[in-house]
Amino acid sequence: MTSPLLQAIGLTKSYPGVHALKGVGLTLQRGEVLAVIGENGAGKSTLMKILAGVQTPDTGSIEVDGRLVELPSVVEAQGMGIALIHQELNLADNLDVAANIFLGRERVRNGLIDTRRHLAEAKVHLDSIGLDVDPATPVGLLSLGQQQLVEIAKALSVDARVLIFDEPTSSLSSGEAANLFRVIRELRSRGVGIVYISHRLGEVKELADRVVVLRDGENAGELQRSEIEHGVMVRMMVGRDLSQFYAHVPQSPGPVRLEVEGLRTAAHPEHAVSFRVHAGEIVGVAGLVGAGRTEMLEALFGVTPAVGGSVRVGGVASRPASPEEAIAAGLALVPEDRKRQGVILQMAVRENVSLAALRRDSRRGFVDRAREEGLAAAMISKLGIKTPSDRQVVQFLSGGNQQKVVLGKWLALKPQVLLLDEPTRGIDVGAKHEIYRLMEELAKEGVAILFASSELEEILGLADRVLVMHEGRITGELSREAMTEEAVLHLATDTVEAG
Numbered sequence: 205m206t207s208p209l210l211q212a213i214g215l216t217k218s219y220p221g222v223h224a225l226k227g228v229g230l231t232l233q234r235g236e237v238l239a240v241i242g243e244n245g246a247g248k249s250t251l252m253k254i255l256a257g258v259q260t261p262d263t264g265s266i267e268v269d270g271r272l273v274e275l276p277s278v279v280e281a282q283g284m285g286i287a288l289i290h291q292e293l294n295l296a297d298n299l300d301v302a303a304n305i306f307l308g309r310e311r312v313r314n315g316l317i318d319t320r321r322h323l324a325e326a327k328v329h330l331d332s333i334g335l336d337v338d339p340a341t342p343v344g345l346l347s348l349g350q351q352q353l354v355e356i357a358k359a360l361s362v363d364a365r366v367l368i369f370d371e372p373t374s375s376l377s378s379g380e381a382a383n384l385f386r387v388i389r390e391l392r393s394r395g396v397g398i399v400y401i402s403h404r405l406g407e408v409k410e411l412a413d414r415v416v417v418l419r420d421g422e423n424a425g426e427l428q429r430s431e432i433e434h435g436v437m438v439r440m441m442v443g444r445d446l447s448q449f450y451a452h453v454p455q456s457p458g459p460v461r462l463e464v465e466g467l468r469t470a471a472h473p474e475h476a477v478s479f480r481v482h483a484g485e486i487v488g489v490a491g492l493v494g495a496g497r498t499e500m501l502e503a504l505f506g507v508t509p510a511v512g513g514s515v516r517v518g519g520v521a522s523r524p525a526s527p528e529e530a531i532a533a534g535l536a537l538v539p540e541d542r543k544r545q546g547v548i549l550q551m552a553v554r555e556n557v558s559l560a561a562l563r564r565d566s567r568r569g570f571v572d573r574a575r576e577e578g579l580a581a582a583m584i585s586k587l588g589i590k591t592p593s594d595r596q597v598v599q600f601l602s603g604g605n606q607q608k609v610v611l612g613k614w615l616a617l618k619p620q621v622l623l624l625d626e627p628t629r630g631i632d633v634g635a636k637h638e639i640y641r642l643m644e645e646l647a648k649e650g651v652a653i654l655f656a657s658s659e660l661e662e663i664l665g666l667a668d669r670v671l672v673m674h675e676g677r678i679t680g681e682l683s684r685e686a687m688t689e690e691a692v693l694h695l696a697t698d699t700v701e702a703g
């Protein structure tokens with residue numbers, strides 16, 4: 205029999221306080237799309253980084269074409285034909301497409317970069333994946349979907365035979381994702397081996413020839429093409445049946461907590477939005493990419509102050525000009541990008557959880573350590589944050605637990621209104637379930653929740669009402685009884701009159 209294209213055998217890896225991999229194995233054949241799934245903290249990212257030469261394993265071995273190899277660096281891995289395409293794209297916006305493709309491997313003639321050769325060779329790689337852009341175009345002018353394809357062209361320029369995709373569609377529109385799938389299928393037909401990591405199980409079912417499931421740093425099972433079903437994958441990932449994934453129990457609405465009248469954002473100053481959110485209510489905000497959801501939430505929280513309109517929180521007039529004013533008014537915002545805006549990765553869980561309450565919990569300019577420790581202990585318990593201790597550095601936590609730390613930071617202030625922007629972006633199915641449970645508990649406690657999500661299933665499963673946006677304006681509002689995928693999409697594409 206022909207040797208596998210790539211094989212990992214008994215890989216282990218530990219970090220301070222975390223045993224990330226425990227004897228994990230994986231086999232990839234030529235011309236195969238192998239999906240690797242699991243909850244955050246299951247070991248997926250660690251495994252991929254080892255295969256791509258970003259990190260080295262503590263024990264275990266890797267074979268390419270049946271030969272034992274060592275991958276001490278990214279350069280060594282690329283030399284073996286293995287390339288990792290990160291979730292956060294690794295491109296230089298100020299350089300053109302050709303320069304990005306050959307960055308670090310520049311073609312030189314007479315001591316100078318051979319730009320003409322760059323452009324010609326880049327065009328060949330772009331054509332091979334159907335990306336019709338001028339290689340002299342600055343990368344910063346391309347869409348995210350086009351930038352993703354540039355990353356693929358870059359990998360193919362080093363003769364990559366194994367392409368590892370880490371959550372490749374997390375920031376893509378549906379059209380861009382469909383184009384990426386086309387390219388992946390084309391690469392598969394050429395014999396390229398694809399390792400595909402995604403929390404979107406619908407994508408896995410559509411693309412994968414085989415699925416490897418990781419749980420708690422170990423192999424939890426494997427599924428062949430005919431066995432790949434959503435429910436089966438979920439059970440293998442979390443070790444339990446999540447049939448009650450969306451167990452929403454509507455609360456009796458209390459008084460109005462958030463009242464917005466004629467709010468105009470800097471991004472869409474020509475459109476005004478108006479709505480109310482009651483205590484105990486969970487209101488979803490739906491819309492396609494560019495609809496203005498994030499801009500509206502950031503305006504409410506004073507990140508980018510609104511250019512018009514009025515806001516009342518708990519009946520008190522308050523149009524925040526800064527996050528500090530928003531916090532004082534009783535608002536809290538869990539941002540879309542937790543790593544850049546939600547937590548300080550290099551700080552401990554305890555310090556992150558107490559960050560928003562520093563002013564309240566400081567004494568004469570010094571942090572009250574006893575209160576800080578008590579607050580961290582309370583939030584770790586309340587939110588079920590999985591951490592060795594409150595001193596654990598946040599960057600070593602899984603994505604779902606990092607998101608809980610962000611939530612804990614704001615819940616420490618006991619806000620009247622909780623704003624959530626893509627609250628489950630980039631976290632696994634089990635962690636999503638826990639976030640949903642927390643949202644339900646907060647609504648039961650009387651918190652008013654306004655959350656934006658790109659996942660229609662999430663909106664339909666959680667919201668008491670949904671506000672649908674299109675190009676900066678609210679095109680309609682749907683009650684829970686009237687919420688269907690079709691109705692939301694009609695309003696999101698503005699194909700019916702606003703109701």
